[in-house]
Amino acid sequence: MIATARAITCAVVLATASAAGSQVVPIGGGNALDANMGVGSGGVNSPVAPDLRLNGQLYINGQVTGLGRFHGRVGYFPSDQLRLQLPSAGLVGFRRESVGLSNVLSGPTYTARPYYDRSVTALNAGAIAAGLNAPGTNVPPSALGSPQARQLYEELAAEYRSVATSQTVVPSLAPSAGVVGTGRAPSVGGMDRGERAAPGGPVRDEFGRSRLEDEDALAHDLWQFQRLNRPMDERLNLRIETLLDRPGEKNPDEIGRNDPPAEERGEPSGAVRRAGRGEPALPGTNADAFLDVMAALRRRREETKTTLTVPQATTTRPAARIVEADAAGVVIHSLAGLGRGLFNLHMARGQERLKAGRYYDALDEFHLAAVAEPRNPLALVGMCVARLGAGEPAAAGEMLYGAMRLFPPLMETRLDLLRLVDGRMIERRMAELDSLLQEEKDDAHPKLVLLAAYARHSLGQEFLAKTAAAKLRRSAGGDKLLLAVAEFLLTGRRAGRDAQAASERSATTAPAR
DSSP, X not given: OHHHHHHHHXXXXXXXXXXXXXXXXXXXXXXXXXXXXXXXXXXXXXXXOOOSSOOSOEETTEEOSSOOOOOSOOSXXXXXXXXXXXXXXXXXXXXXXXXXXXXXHHSGGGSOOSSOOTTOOOOOHHHHHTTTTSTTOOOOOOOOOOHHHHHHHHHHHGGGGGGOOSSSOOOOSSOOOTTTTTTSOOOSSSOXXXXXXXXXXXXXXXXXXXXXXXXXXXXXXXXXXXXXXXXHHHHHHHHHHHHHHOTTXXXXXXXXXXXXXXXXXXXXXXXXXXXOTTOOOOOOTTSOHHHHHHHHHHHHHHHHHSSOOOOOOOSSOOOOOXXXXXXXXXXXXXXXOSSOSHHHHHHHHHHHHHHTTOHHHHHHHHHHHHHHOTTOTHHHHHHHHHHHHTTOHHHHHHHHHHHHHHOGGGGGEEEXXXXXXXXXXXXXXXXXXXXXXXXXXXXXXXXXXXXXXXXXXXXXXXXXXXXXXXXXXXXXXTOHHHHHHHHHHHHOOOSSHHHHHHHHHHHHHSOOO
């Protein structure tokens, strides 16, 4: 009896103790597979962060936990995963390939190219009106400037048609693929337009040549084509420039109406105003050096048409100009304009390197400028100065000759060499050039003599310039451009009706060789 009571008491105590112990032992804890040390959070397959691609915790019927790490892709997707191609999926590629505001302001996007770039995602109103956005079109954009600039170029170059031969050709204003995109400057040698291809040469060399009359007709047709589509572009571009540069300026359609004089507006007198409604205009003064050169040459020619020109006194000092016209001629103080654009950017960098004595670095910048604007002769002039500073007078003469071939009226200008490069370096290079010409005497290369004559003329050393010009006339042979340069430096007469007389005089006075 006593033994039975003790057994019952022990059973009750043991049952109570097991219930109390079960109350303090943690249940579960989320690690249902901890009993197996090979799986679960305590084993080698610990939980990992979710992977948006495929985290391996995928079961065919949905997301589960506790499985091992899975590598690779399978054809199963969770039911809660969004599987849509949103419109913003290609936004990264669009941003990388499209044209932004910085590209437009810096200029490289809209420089002259043989065809539209892949990165160009928008056309202006004139291009759309011309049908350039139609499917399948590959019409090259025109490399021409404004109609005023083309007309100014044609007026100045008209007198030099007589010196346009197979060796010296006034460049056509028609767009040309040329050297665009090749990374090289325009070639100053080789076969020109108007020269017949060699027998047996490629067919493209034969059919790629055209006469000057055909090129003039093409340039005129292009001018008419652009003139019809330009007014809308000019109004849109003027509005955009006004909003970007002068937020507080009035409506572009009202520009030019009841405006105060240039002096009250703070602009230099003589600066070309912005065009009014539908009337494109040339850039203002100092915006483009080549346009300033052409404008100065035209002013001098208009002055020479009058019987007597008396300079008028000015009450205010004119603003500093990169191109000036005085009694001695047109002086080019800078090869780079102040306008925005890829050409002016590289020309300004090239001038900085010229001044620092880094002539080959400057040459590289002028090469890039020539690629941006193949028809601008100032890039070749910069290469000429860089080659001269580097001690390569023969290459410098070739570059100068190429610049005058592009724009023959360049012979009427003077280059401010002392502002572009170090004066002591110029004296040293000119002394070396003089000694080289003295050694070769009458056998000197005409391009070297051309360089010496133009450099002396630019430095204001007229006696030495005329001496070199006389030597140039003797050594020019049948090159009409060199004869025209020599005649202008000796007599001040331009080519045209006097070119034939100059050629005949040089033929009679040239010694037999």
